[in-house]
Amino acid sequence: MTATITAPARENAAGHAKPSKRRQGKKRSLPLTILLWLCALYFLLPLFWLFIASTKDNSDLFSTFGLWFGNRFSLWDNVVSVFTARDGLYLRWALNTVLYAGVSAIGASLVATMAGYAFAKYTFPGSRVLFSLTLGAIMIPLTALALPTYLLFNAASLTNTPWAMILPSLVSPFGVFLMRVYAADAVPDSMIEAARVDGAGEFRIFWQVSFRLLGPGVVTVFLFALVATWNNYFLPLIMLNTSSLYPLTVGLAQQQAASAAGGGAQALFSTVITGSLISVVPLIIAFLFLQRYWETGLATGGVKE
Amino acid sequence: MKKAPRTAMKLVGSAAVAALLLTGCSSSPGGTTAKETTSQDQIDKALTTPTKLTFWTWVPGIEKEVALFEKKYPAIDVTVENVGQGLPHYQKIRTALQSKDGAPDVVQMEYQYLPSFTVTNSLLDLSAYGAKGVAGDYVDWVWNQVSTDKGVWAYPQDVGPMGNLYRSDILTKAGVTSAPKTYEEYATAAKKVKDATGSTISNLATNDPAQVVGLLWQAGVKPFGYDGDKTVSINVNSPEAKKVLGYWQDLIQKDLVSTDADFNDQFYQGLAGGKYAGWLTAAWAPIFLQGTVADTAGKWTAAPMPQWDATKNVSGNWGGSADAVLSTTKNPIAAEELAKFINHDQESTTMLATQQSLFPAAKNVLGSPTFTDAKSDFFGGQTVNKLFADISNTVDKKFEWLPFTDYAYSQFNEIVGTSIGEKKDLSTALDTWQDVLVKYAKDQGFTVK
Numbered sequence: 001m002t003a004t005i006t007a008p009a010r011e012n013a014a015g016h017a018k019p020s021k022r023r024q025g026k027k028r029s030l031p032l033t034i035l036l037w038l039c040a041l042y043f044l045l046p047l048f049w050l051f052i053a054s055t056k057d058n059s060d061l062f063s064t065f066g067l068w069f070g071n072r073f074s075l076w077d078n079v080v081s082v083f084t085a086r087d088g089l090y091l092r093w094a095l096n097t098v099l100y101a102g103v104s105a106i107g108a109s110l111v112a113t114m115a116g117y118a119f120a121k122y123t124f125p126g127s128r129v130l131f132s133l134t135l136g137a138i139m140i141p142l143t144a145l146a147l148p149t150y151l152l153f154n155a156a157s158l159t160n161t162p163w164a165m166i167l168p169s170l171v172s173p174f175g176v177f178l179m180r181v182y183a184a185d186a187v188p189d190s191m192i193e194a195a196r197v198d199g200a201g202e203f204r205i206f207w208q209v210s211f212r213l214l215g216p217g218v219v220t221v222f223l224f225a226l227v228a229t230w231n232n233y234f235l236p237l238i239m240l241n242t243s244s245l246y247p248l249t250v251g252l253a254q255q256q257a258a259s260a261a262g263g264g265a266q267a268l269f270s271t272v273i274t275g276s277l278i279s280v281v282p283l284i285i286a287f288l289f290l291q292r293y294w295e296t297g298l299a300t301g302g303v304k305e
Numbered sequence: 306m307k308k309a310p311r312t313a314m315k316l317v318g319s320a321a322v323a324a325l326l327l328t329g330c331s332s333s334p335g336g337t338t339a340k341e342t343t344s345q346d347q348i349d350k351a352l353t354t355p356t357k358l359t360f361w362t363w364v365p366g367i368e369k370e371v372a373l374f375e376k377k378y379p380a381i382d383v384t385v386e387n388v389g390q391g392l393p394h395y396q397k398i399r400t401a402l403q404s405k406d407g408a409p410d411v412v413q414m415e416y417q418y419l420p421s422f423t424v425t426n427s428l429l430d431l432s433a434y435g436a437k438g439v440a441g442d443y444v445d446w447v448w449n450q451v452s453t454d455k456g457v458w459a460y461p462q463d464v465g466p467m468g469n470l471y472r473s474d475i476l477t478k479a480g481v482t483s484a485p486k487t488y489e490e491y492a493t494a495a496k497k498v499k500d501a502t503g504s505t506i507s508n509l510a511t512n513d514p515a516q517v518v519g520l521l522w523q524a525g526v527k528p529f530g531y532d533g534d535k536t537v538s539i540n541v542n543s544p545e546a547k548k549v550l551g552y553w554q555d556l557i558q559k560d561l562v563s564t565d566a567d568f569n570d571q572f573y574q575g576l577a578g579g580k581y582a583g584w585l586t587a588a589w590a591p592i593f594l595q596g597t598v599a600d601t602a603g604k605w606t607a608a609p610m611p612q613w614d615a616t617k618n619v620s621g622n623w624g625g626s627a628d629a630v631l632s633t634t635k636n637p638i639a640a641e642e643l644a645k646f647i648n649h650d651q652e653s654t655t656m657l658a659t660q661q662s663l664f665p666a667a668k669n670v671l672g673s674p675t676f677t678d679a680k681s682d683f684f685g686g687q688t689v690n691k692l693f694a695d696i697s698n699t700v701d702k703k704f705e706w707l708p709f710t711d712y713a714y715s716q717f718n719e720i721v722g723t724s725i726g727e728k729k730d731l732s733t734a735l736d737t738w739q740d741v742l743v744k745y746a747k748d749q750g751f752t753v754k
Contacts, residue, residue, distance in 0.1 A: 059600040062570070062577035086365075154404045241388050241397060241407060257390040258365050267596025269573075 047280075054078055054274035058267050078274035085255070085271055092244055093251035094279070100162065100236075100247055101229040104169035108225035109218050112172050116179020116217075117210055121192060131180070137173035143234050150238050164239035165247070169229045175221040182217035183210070219293035223286065230283060248279045343434050343638060351638035358383045358640055361398065362413035362628070363390040364462075364661055370653045374646045381639055391415070392711065395422075402427055402633060410640035414629045416450040416622075417515070417706045417714075419458050420531050422629070424708035429630040430456035434641040439649055446702040447666040451627050455533045459627035460648040463589070463663035466697040467519050467621050470590055471583030473606040473685070475502050479582075484608030488552060491611040495561035504582035505560070508575065509553055510567035511726035514717035515623050517550075519587065522621030522704050524549045524613055529707045530754070537707055538754040539742045542735040550721075550731040557728055564725050573597055585610060587623035588664035588693040595683045602683045607692050609699075620699045625666065664693060671697065707742070709749065716741050 049066060057077070060070030082090050118124075119131050149168050153159045158167070187210045195205045211218070233249040240246055246254070256272045360371065360383055371383050386409065388397045395418060401408035402425075414422065422428050436457040440448050443461050451459045469484055476482070476494070479501035485491035495506035510516050521528055526545045530538035540546070556562040563581060565572050575581050577598040584590065591607060610620050628644040630637060647653050654667040658676055670676050677691040707713050716738060724734035746753050 058596065059577065059598060062573040062598065063600055150400075154406060157406070159404075160407060237389075237393070238400075241386060241401070243387055254387060254389065257393075258363065258387075267593075269597075 050273065050277050050280075054270065054277045056270060058269050061269055061273075074270065075274070078270045079278070081268075081271045082275045082278060085268065086243075089243060089251065090248075090275055093246050093248045096162075096245060097230060097247040097249075097279070098282070100165045100169070101226050103166050104229040105222050105226035107166070107170040108172040108175055108229075109222040111170055112175030112179050112221045112225075113183075113211070113214055113218050114206070115176045116181075117183045117187070117206060117214065119176070119180040120183035121187065121189070121210075134173045134176050138177060142168075142228075142232070146234050146238055149235070153239065159239050160241045160245065162245065165229075165232075165236055168235060169225065169232065172221065172225050172228075175224060178221055178224075179214070179217055182220075183214055186213050186217065216293045219290050223290055226286060227283060248275070252276055252279065342432075348434075348638055348642065351636065352378045352642060353380050354639075355380045356382070356636050356639045358411065358636060358643055359409035360385050360411040360628075360643065361388050361394065361409040362411075363387050363394060364413065364626075364657075364663065366661055367647070367657075369660060370647045370656055371643075373650065373653050373656070374643055377646070378639075378642075381643070383643060395711070398422075398427075398631070402631070405633075408631055408633050410634040410636060411628055411630055411644050413462070413626050414459060415624070415626050417518075417710045419451065419627065419629065420533075420706050420708040421710050423453075423455075423458055423533065424531075427632055428458045429632045429634065429637055429641065430458070431460070431630065431641055431644075432457040434638065434645075436460070436641075436645070439645070442649060442668055443666050444668065444671065444697050444700075446622070446700045446704070447625075447697075449702055450704070453533045459629035460644045461625070461627045461666035462648050463625045463657070464666045464697060465519075465587030465589050465622055465624035465664060466693055466700050467523060467585060467587050467610055467623050468693060468696050469583060469585055469608045469610055470594065471506075471606055471608070472504075472579060472581075472601070472604050474604045475504050475579055475582040478502055484606070485611045487615050488611045488613055492552075492556060492561070495556055496559070498582050499559075499561050502579075502582065504579055505563040506556075506581075507583050507585050508563045508565055508567065508572070508581050509557065509725055510572075511564055511722040512566040512718055513568075514714040514722070516567070516586075517717070517721065519621040519623035520553075520585070521546055521549055522701055523610055523619055524621075525619070525701055527704065529713070530705045531708050535750070536752045536754055537746050539707070539739060539746060541742065542732075542739040547732050547735055550735060553725075554728075554731045557725065564728075566726075577601065587625075588697070589624060589662075591681065591684065591689050591693075592662040599683075603685050605684050607684050607687055607689045609692070609696055618699050619701060620696045622700050622704070625664070627666075664697075707746075708751075709745065712745055713742055716745075 045067075052067060052069060053061060055073050055075040055078070056064065056070040057072055057074040060072060060074075064070040115134075119127060119134075145168070150159065153164050153167075158164050191209060191213075192205055195209050200208070230247075231249060232247070233253065236245075236247050236250045237253075240250065243251070243254075252272055252275050255268050255275070258268060358381060360367075362385065368385050371385055375381060375383055388394055394413070398408070398412055419428070432452075433456075437452075439460075440452070440457075444464070447461045447464055451457060451461055471484065476498060479494070479498040481494045481497055485494045491506070498504055498506050518528065524545060526540075526543060526549065528539070528541040528543070528546060530540075553562065557564055563575070565575060576584070576594065577600065579601075591605075594605065595602070609618065612618065628648060630640045630644055634640045647657070648667060649669075651669050654665055654670045655673065655676070657663045658665045658670045665671055665676070671694045677694055678688060679690055680686045681689045720738045720741065721731065721734045723729075724731055743753050
C-alpha cells in the first residue's frame with residue numbers, strides 16, 4: 001500500500017544521493033537537497049503515521065495527536081488481535097496474498113520477458129500491430145477491465161476461485177513494453193547470432209543466454225507485478241465471495257467496514273491499522289532485497305553502447 | 306447495521322436500474338408466492354435431509370447463532386459468508402442473481418432495501434411457510450417493515466429506534482441539567498451549550514440519508530410509499546418534511562449543529578474530543594460508542610428524542626436489518642427455517658443481543674429482564690436497553706420505502722447532503738430531490754402518485 005510509493009521514492013533518494021557522494025568535491029545544490037528531503041518526508045510520513053497509529057488502542061487513536069505516540073503503547077496487543085480476530089483469518093488472507101502475488105509475479109514476469117524478447121529480437125508478420133496493441137493496452141486501467149473480466153470468468157465458472165485472481169494478473173502490458181525496450185539493448189544481436197552459429201536452438205538461446213542478460217529487467221517486472229497484485233483491491237472484491245479466499249486488501253477493508261457497522265459493530269480500527277502495517281512489511285523487504293537488481297535494471301539500457 | 310459507503314452508491318444505483326429493466330418487464334413484481342402453506346411434515350422432512358445452505362451476512366460472529374441452528378438440525382450445513390457490508394453486499398447479491406450462479410440462500414438485508422429486491426421478484430414470500438404465525442413475536446412497526454399485504458419478505462433481526470445520546474458533563478457545564486423534552490428546548494439548549502463550551506449539540510451528517518430519514522420518520526412524515534407493484538408515492542418536499550429540515554437548517558446556520566460526514570476519522574475524533582456534546586442517533590449507538598470512544602465512559606446519558614409536540618412521545622428508526630430468503634434458493638424450507646430460527650429462537654435472539662450487540666426486534670428479548678435490567682457503566686449505570694426498548698414501542702408504525710432506495714439515497718447525498726454541508730437552502734434541496742426522484746421513477750416505468 002504505502003510501500004509502493006515509499007519504496008521507489010527511497011530508491012530515487014538513494015540514486016541521487018550516490019552520485020552526489022562521488023562528486024563530493026563539487027558544489028551541492030542546497031535547494032535540491034531540501035526538495036529531496038521534503039519529497040522523502042512526504043512519502044515517508046504516511047508510513048510513519050501507520051506505525052504510530054498501530055501502537056495505539058482505539059480510544060488513543062481518536063483522542064491523541066496522530067503523528068506521535070498515545071497514552072498507552074499497545075502495539076503488541078494490536079498484533080495479537082490481528083492474528084486472533086475471527087480465528088486468525090488474517091493469516092489466511094496473508095497466505096492468499098502471498099500465493100496470488102507470488103504466482104502472478106513469477107508468471108507475469110516470465111510471460112512479459114518472453115513477449116518483450118520476441119518483440120525486440122524477432123521480426124515476424126504482424127509484430128508491429130501486436131506491439132501497438134500492447135502499447136494501447138497499457139492505457140487501459142485494470143479497473144476498467146474488471147467487469148468484462150468478471151463476466152468472462154463467470155461464463156467459465158472460474159469466479160470465486162484463486163484462478164480469478166491469478167489469471168488476469170498474469171498479463172502485464174507494461175511489463176512487455178519494458179522488456180522489449182530492455183531486451184533491445186541488453187542482449188546484443190551478435191551474441192544471439194554467435195549462439196546460432198554454435199548450433200543452439202532459439203529456445204535454448206533464450207533460456208541460457210538471453211534470460212541471464214535480462215535478469216535485472218525481469219526483476220523489475222517481477223517487482224511491478226508483485227506490487228500490483230499485492231495491492232489489487234477491485235479485482236478480488238468483485239471476483240471472490242468467500243472470506244477464506246480473500247487477499248489482505250479485501251479482508252482488511254471488510255474488517256474496517258465492520259468497525260462502522262452500527263449495531264453489532266466491532267471497533268477493530270487499531271486491529272485493521274496494525275494489519276495494514278504488517279501487510280506492507282513483506283513488500284518493503286522484497287524491495288530492499290531486490291534493490292540492486294532493480295537499480296541496475298533501471299539504469300542499463302539508458303545509454304547505448 | 307447501517308453504513309453504506311457513499312462511493313459505491315452510484316455503481317449500485319446503475320446496477321439497480323439494470324436489474325429493474327431486466328426483470329421489471331418480464332415478470333410481475335411482488336415476489337414468489339407459493340399457493341399453499343407448507344405442512345409440518347414437509348418442514349420436518351426438509352430439516353432432516355442433508356442440506357447445504359449459504360448465508361450472506363455482515364454481522365460479526367453470527368456463526369455462534371448459526372451453530373445453535375446446526376446443533377438443533379445436524380443435517381443442515383450452513384456456510385456463513387461476509388461479502389461486504391451495505392451496498393457492496395447488495396451489489397454482490399444482484400450480481401449473483403443475474404449471473405444465476407453462486408447466489409446464497411439466506412441474506413441479511415436492511416429494511417429500506419427490501420422493496421428494492423421484491424420489485425425484481427428476488428425474495429421468497431415467507432408467508433407460505435407460516436411466517437405470519439410469528440408476527441406477534443415482533444414489535445408492530447418492525448413487522449410492518451418486513452411484511453406487505455402481498456407477503457412476508459424477511460424475519461427482523463435488529464432495529465435502531467432513535468434516541469438522544471449526550472455528554473451530560475458538557476451539558477451540565479452549560480447549565481442544561483435534563484434532556485430537552487421538545488425541539489424548542491433542544492434549540493435553546495444548543496445555544497447554551499455552544500456559548501458555554503463551544504461544542505455542538507449534535508451532528509447532522511452530510512452523507513447519511515438514514516439519519517435524516519429517521520428524523521422525518523419521527524416527525525410523522527411519509528416521504529416514500531410503494532404498493533408492491535407499479536405505483537410509488539414520493540413526498541420528500543412536503544410541508545412537514547420542509548418544517549423538519551428548516552428547523553435543522555436554522556441550527557446549522559447558527560453553528561449550533563455541526564455537519565460532518567459520519568463514520569470517518571474526523572467524526573470519531575469529534576465524538577472522542579467532545580466536539581459534539583450529543584448525537585441524535587439509534588439504539589445501536591450505545592455499543593458503538595463504547596467501542597470507539599471508550600475513554601469517555603461514564604460521561605454519557607441516554608434519553609428519548611426531543612418532541613415536536615410536547616404532548617406526544619414518538620420516535621423514528623435508523624438502521625437495523627432483517628434476514629431474507631432469495632427466491633432462487635433450492636432449499637426454500639430449510640433456508641426459511643434458518644432465517645426464522647436465528648431471529649426467533651429465544652437462545653439465538655438473546656445471544657444476538659448480548660454477544661453480537663444487536664438491538665433486538667424480537668419481543669422475547671425486549672421483554673426479558675436480563676436484557677432490560679442490564680446497567681451500562683458507559684452511561685453512568687443507566688439501563689439503556691430498557692430505555693430503547695420503551696422507545697421502540699413509540700416508533701411510528703407505518704413507514705414505507707421506495708423500490709429504488711439505492712438511487713434515492715445516492716441522490717440525497719448529492720443534493721440534500723451537499724446542501725447541509727454547504728449551509729444552503731434545504732427547502733430548495735428537498736424540491737430538487739423530489740423532482741429527481743419523480744423523474745427517475747417515471748423513467749423506470751412506475752406510476753407516481
